[in-house]
Amino acid sequence: MDTVGDSSGNILLEILIKGVRYQRCTIDGIPHGGLGATGFTLTETGPATGIFEGVFRIPVRFCNEAGTELISPAGGSVVAKYHDFSDVFGEVNIFSTDRPSTSSIQFIPPNVNAERFTIPKFSGSIDVLVQGTIANYKDGVPVQVTLIKPDLSSQDFTVFPTSQGSYRAIFTLNADSILGYYNVHINYLGSTQGKVSFIVDNPIFPSWIKNDAEDWSKRLIGDSEFKASIEYLIDENIISMPELTEQDLETVIIPNWFRNNASWWAVDRISEADFINGIKYIVEQG
Template sequence: MNKPVLVLAFAVILMVLFGINSAFAVSSLEISTNKKTYEYGDYLSINILVPDLSSKMVILHIIDSSNKTSAPINLPITQTNTTITTPVPFYKINFDPGTYRINAQYSNFTTSTSFDIIDSGKIAIPVELKSLVKTLEQGDQSDNAYTSLIRELVNDKIIDIPNYVQSNQPHIPQWFKNNFKWWADSSISDNDFGMAIKYLMQKGIILA
């Protein structure tokens, strides 16, 4: 199984913990997503409608644009209408742009739905990096420490810097280090923070 499908399958399993259930009668199995097109940073929500509670499990398979299929994902069903949302959004490092399909089976019923992930240029930074920034605030606040994080974002194509060449003399303005703190505290968005880094790198103000 490739990494995007594995990550999405794991996220869907976690969604069970955040499920929202209500009663709603249908004559067959129905499945839908809250959007047809997702950008990086968006969360996936899946709504599942079942005709009855004769079976206690919906089985999902997720197929990516290269037709690689996840292992079966078993979701317990306690109500006829269930909505589950992934606890983490789509990140560029885990999901390639393309069309993804979700196949569902409940008792003798089967159905499927699909959604697209597009790269619109919106920047979404993995939330775990905020913990790293907060660690830096308690210790090493050198230019090298902060520019190492920037290099990771650029090398992973989270921040797109055309013709990027790593600098031998990393530099980051002292005043911009406050932006790291504000981002780690969620006072500014991933996109605003990432676009600021991109602009300052293109202007030669940040060297990383």
């Protein structure tokens, strides 16, 4: 057996000495070397730690690449490569003690697969993908990911970069997800790697409402027309205010400061959730 591996013969761990794979060979009818022949094993350090340890002795002589003669390891380097057949994303990774110089790895700041997401109306889910590349990565050291939600609550995650320093974090949105702005902060070894933001919107918010909000903010339409738009949102239960009557809405005075909110929402400076909350506040205050 040349390397430690699974029952299908796939490589799990391999050792290279002087750039030559430490393998078993037979010379003049006599078998020599090979990692498996040493009785080498990998033992996990604890339940579900994902960290394995093993010890082996450097041989006095080992088989050359062709397996035709024994050579000395003197003056050479030893490299261990761990083959991960399927990481959390189902991809193959090879982690090596002889990792590339960090200067050869280009730092890529975190980025997100879209700036705006519309949550499913009733069922189903949508994945938000944040990814990037760590320039000074170290094998086995996870990336720290912090998700800050619109209500300012937060969740912390850890993801492991690949052997080339790239990482991916996936967040799943569903019909119960909070509307508004989300921020994702990436940290590695105590150093910030950047942040990204995305917006989660209501799936049934008609686009013409945004046009009306912008026109009202510019005084191109009056309060009565804008109130009609608000009434539509309430009637369609996009804004939930079941105890409000049409007469109540007619008496509501929309303050001038809300023109800023309408203008900001029209150009995506605030989220739909912020805009809706502003309307609720105005209506409740009368």
